[in-house]
Amino acid sequence: MATRFILDCDTGSDDAVAIFAATAHPGLELVAVTTVNGNAAVEHTTENTLRVLDHAGARVPVHAGAARPLARPDFPVPRAVLNAGSAFQRAHLDFPAAVSVPERRSAVPFLVDAYMDDSYADVTLVATGPLTNVALALATEPRLAARIPRLVIMGGAHGNGNVTAAAEFNFWVDPEAASAVLGAGIRDVVIMSLDATHSAPLSRADCDAFDGIGTPAASGAAQLIRHRIEHDQAGVEGSGDVSSPVHDPMCVAFLVRPDVVTESVRAFVSVETTGSRTLGELLVDTRPWCPEPPNATVALRASAEVYRDFLRTAFLAN
Numbered sequence: 001m002a003t004r005f006i007l008d009c010d011t012g013s014d015d016a017v018a019i020f021a022a023t024a025h026p027g028l029e030l031v032a033v034t035t036v037n038g039n040a041a042v043e044h045t046t047e048n049t050l051r052v053l054d055h056a057g058a059r060v061p062v063h064a065g066a067a068r069p070l071a072r073p074d075f076p077v078p079r080a081v082l083n084a085g086s087a088f089q090r091a092h093l094d095f096p097a098a099v100s101v102p103e104r105r106s107a108v109p110f111l112v113d114a115y116m117d118d119s120y121a122d123v124t125l126v127a128t129g130p131l132t133n134v135a136l137a138l139a140t141e142p143r144l145a146a147r148i149p150r151l152v153i154m155g156g157a158h159g160n161g162n163v164t165a166a167a168e169f170n171f172w173v174d175p176e177a178a179s180a181v182l183g184a185g186i187r188d189v190v191i192m193s194l195d196a197t198h199s200a201p202l203s204r205a206d207c208d209a210f211d212g213i214g215t216p217a218a219s220g221a222a223q224l225i226r227h228r229i230e231h232d233q234a235g236v237e238g239s240g241d242v243s244s245p246v247h248d249p250m251c252v253a254f255l256v257r258p259d260v261v262t263e264s265v266r267a268f269v270s271v272e273t274t275g276s277r278t279l280g281e282l283l284v285d286t287r288p289w290c291p292e293p294p295n296a297t298v299a300l301r302a303s304a305e306v307y308r309d310f311l312r313t314a315f316l317a318n
């Protein structure tokens with residue numbers, strides 16, 4: 001029985017690899033995609049999502065979502081300033097212009113209608129972008145907090161952030177949304193932190209292996225990961241190869257290979273929404289005497305071997 005899920009994403013390169021894996025893996029059923037402002041403006045993350053689905057030969061409904069953060073007019077530092085001169089995340093992924101088009105219903109009403117429908121009672125929500133759409137859906141219909149069976153989030157860091165020393169990009173872009181979602185009371189929340197994704201980077205040799213598979217998903221993923229390795233300041237040199245963390249597909253891998261996570265902690269988590277130097281920080285309260293009950297499982301380390309095996313299985317099946 002395939003694991004059914006909805007992917008809420010800000011399709012940039014690693015979201016795109018997640019979509020390639022999600023649409024190909026035999027143990028997964030990608031029910032729908034909702035898009036959000038993040039790596040690029042929502043019109044671009046929507047077009048990129050459609051391009052990737054077309055390239056994979058997958059027919060999955062796509063619902064465009066929020067164009068700006070929940071409570072702010074823009075990122076804490078505007079994207080153009082933050083990414084000045086960077087080619088790491090591009091507005092247009094290098095695939096042919098999309099032929100497929102988004103659904104008429106936008107992301108938030110779709111998410112509300114879906115999770116108010118009992119037939120979605122087993123559908124996991126995976127969020128690999130800023131949590132604006134998820135927060136808006138919960139604000140629109142608070143009963144969703146009890147009806148979303150599991151939420152798997154790419155975000156946060158227990159150690160170093162990637163936008164600031166404290167904050168990871170998805171939580172930093174929309175800290176109010178991240179805070180609201182983590183405080184909503186969803187019963188099963190798993191946070192795939194930077195600590196986990198950085199512990200299992202993918203390398204040029206992995207890209208060569210994916211290219212050897214030869215399917216559209218495999219070659220598309222190899223192209224995207226090579227671009228990340230080439231432009232990622234978080235790239236890691238070692239044993240004659242270079243590797244880079246590829247964050248979002250690890251959330252999808254977790255759905256069918258929970259053993260991809262080798263270390264995690266159950267804790268009460270929250271997100272900083274006012275700090276001048278800590279805005280967007282994920283606070284993981286592991287104090288034995290913490291007054292608040294745990295509200296999330298935070299993944300802290302991952303297995304590169306399991307991660308590669310998941311991706312290989314998916315790409316072979318495309």
Ligand code: RIB
Binds near residue numbers: 014128154162170248
């Ligand atoms: O910090 C990494 C996360 O931010 C990834 O999901 C990446 O795609 C961006 O959304």
Ligand code: CA
Binds near residue numbers: 009010011015128248
């Ligand atoms: Ca993302």
